[in-house]
Amino acid sequence: MDKRQKPRSKIPTWPSISRATASSTAERDEKAHHGKFATAINCMDGRVQLPVINWLRENLSVDYVDMITEPGPDKILAEGTAISVNKHGSDTILVAAHDDCAGNPVARAQHEMHVRQSVIRIRSWNLPVKRIFGAWIGEDWKVEIIEASQN
């Protein structure tokens, strides 16, 4: 008899079960939008993905990095071509150029000029971001900030 009564005694807990389900859904919803995002406009070259992601995570405590990849993005931006930036609540945009780039095979000085022009271009889009970084990734695959703009 006792064993049969136990399941019955659980009936009053029904509302709390549905409350728990509701709150865990809300929690999941919150998690989906939680975390700090940055957007990186980077070369499609596989060698430069992790250096950029790691730099943003280590230096800006970013949780997630939205990657926009193009071959030689500094050249594309410097030439005035628009790149679609789908903002994901990120307050930082970083544009990077790198050594040995097949998409923009120019010397470092030219890359640096393209990166600076890219930062100016991105700034002109008036995106609601706090800062725009221009970076150079050398043959050691280390990210070097060469331009920083506060919006």
Ligand SMILES: [Zn+2]
């Ligand atoms: Zn490249």
